[in-house]
Amino acid sequence: MARTEVDRCPGVLSVHQAADGGLARVRLPGGRLTAEQLDVLRLAAAELGDGRLELTSRANIQLRGLSADGPQKLSDRLFSAGLLPSIAHERVRNILASPLSGLDEQSLYDVLPVATALDEALCSRSALTELPGRFLFALDDGRGDLTDLHADVVVRAVDGGALLSIGDAATQVDWPAVPGLMLAAAEAFLGLRDREWRIAELTDGPLRIFQQLNLQPTEAPPPPSARITAGRHGSGLVVTVPLGSLTQPQASVLTQTAPEIRITPWRSVVVPGKARGLEEVGLITTPDSVWEGVTACAGRPGCAKALADVRTDAALLLADPARGAGGGPGLARVLGASGRVHWSGCERRCGKPGGEFVDVLSVRDGYLVDGERL
Numbered sequence: 001m002a003r004t005e006v007d008r009c010p011g012v013l014s015v016h017q018a019a020d021g022g023l024a025r026v027r028l029p030g031g032r033l034t035a036e037q038l039d040v041l042r043l044a045a046a047e048l049g050d051g052r053l054e055l056t057s058r059a060n061i062q063l064r065g066l067s068a069d070g071p072q073k074l075s076d077r078l079f080s081a082g083l084l085p086s087i088a089h090e091r092v093r094n095i096l097a098s099p100l101s102g103l104d105e106q107s108l109y110d111v112l113p114v115a116t117a118l119d120e121a122l123c124s125r126s127a128l129t130e131l132p133g134r135f136l137f138a139l140d141d142g143r144g145d146l147t148d149l150h151a152d153v154v155v156r157a158v159d160g161g162a163l164l165s166i167g168d169a170a171t172q173v174d175w176p177a178v179p180g181l182m183l184a185a186a187e188a189f190l191g192l193r194d195r196e197w198r199i200a201e202l203t204d205g206p207l208r209i210f211q212q213l214n215l216q217p218t219e220a221p222p223p224p225s226a227r228i229t230a231g232r233h234g235s236g237l238v239v240t241v242p243l244g245s246l247t248q249p250q251a252s253v254l255t256q257t258a259p260e261i262r263i264t265p266w267r268s269v270v271v272p273g274k275a276r277g278l279e280e281v282g283l284i285t286t287p288d289s290v291w292e293g294v295t296a297c298a299g300r301p302g303c304a305k306a307l308a309d310v311r312t313d314a315a316l317l318l319a320d321p322a323r324g325a326g327g328g329p330g331l332a333r334v335l336g337a338s339g340r341v342h343w344s345g346c347e348r349r350c351g352k353p354g355g356e357f358v359d360v361l362s363v364r365d366g367y368l369v370d371g372e373r374l
């Protein structure tokens with residue numbers, strides 16, 4: 001596949017100019033965020049942006065509505081808070097880790113320290129600044145919760161060790177070797193690529209990369225697939241954030257809840273240990289909420305391509321399903337969905353979840369749900 005576009009993934013220093021102002025994306029390797037860092041982001045959103053913290057489908061955080069001098073002030077604050085350890089690597093620190101790692105019985109291995117070691121090693125290798133912003137590493141604690149996200153280089157905990165997978169090729173490795181091998185795979189990709197952004201776009205990419213690593217892969221066993229919903233999981237609490245947008249009061253309560261929280265790729269938050277006061281600010285701690293699994297792109301007014309204010313439309317329908325009375329055949333699918341539902345303002349479907357989901361798409365005269373009228 002020959003890419004003709006330039007990789008425009010936003011970062012903190014390469015801010016995207018959206019219809020509602022600057023949009024900065026802050027990478028959070030492993031989704032980890034201390035309470036102090038969350039407070040820095042909260043204050044930055046209040047003072048430099050529109051006040052909200054958007055959770056992304058790669059467990060990062062976005063600030064929107066930044067003024068012209070906002071990005072410089074933001075980068076200064078993030079640098080002081082340890083959220084910008086390498087200016088040159090800021091857009092390539094794309095590292096997912098199972099957010100419940102080490103907190104419940106499903107976790108075969110605590111991968112969060114590995115994510116931190118991988119990030120530190122990544123930031124020490126200057127050649128890796130050339131990675132495309134889409135290139136993704138994933139560390140799965142064994143439960144298969146990251147399977148749908150189709151990362152380029154995946155390590156999953158298995159009985160007795162770690163399974164390094166690239167595409168459908170895999171081999172078992174030892175945990176201490178994991179950061180070095182994942183980065184060697186990324187370096188091999190850089191040596192093989194022309195304009196490709198992902199390993200899956202390279203012809204025979206996985207096999208050629210394993211060859212460069214001097215490893216003999218076999219066909220990867222089918223990975224497990226797990227969906228994490230709100231509620232308690234061992235000593236961790238998964239908290240749904242409606243439409244993945246943290247308000248000032250919600251972020252403030254979370255800063256007082258635990259020394260560190262974890263952002264998930266499902267736009268929720270994991271709080272290790274006990275938590276109080278979350279429901280009072282509109283956060284959701286049970287899986288039976290209408291907000292469970294519902295996501296939306298920016299829509300109007302933030303995105304100039306949007307045909308509708310999808311976030312407001314989704315919120316109004318979920319808050320009062322009777323508004324949909326007289327709707328089309330797609331309405332029942334939206335209201336009765338037990339899995340993920342994603343609302344999009346146009347066919348690009350930004351931020352859509354991995355795996356299967358109910359597709360709510362804005363069109364000129366309303367919405368289509370998997371192709372049928374809402």
Ligand code: SF4
Pocket residue numbers: 297298299300303304305306307344345346347348349350
């Ligand atoms: S899906 Fe379309 S409307 Fe929504 S943020 Fe992306 S480009 Fe904008």
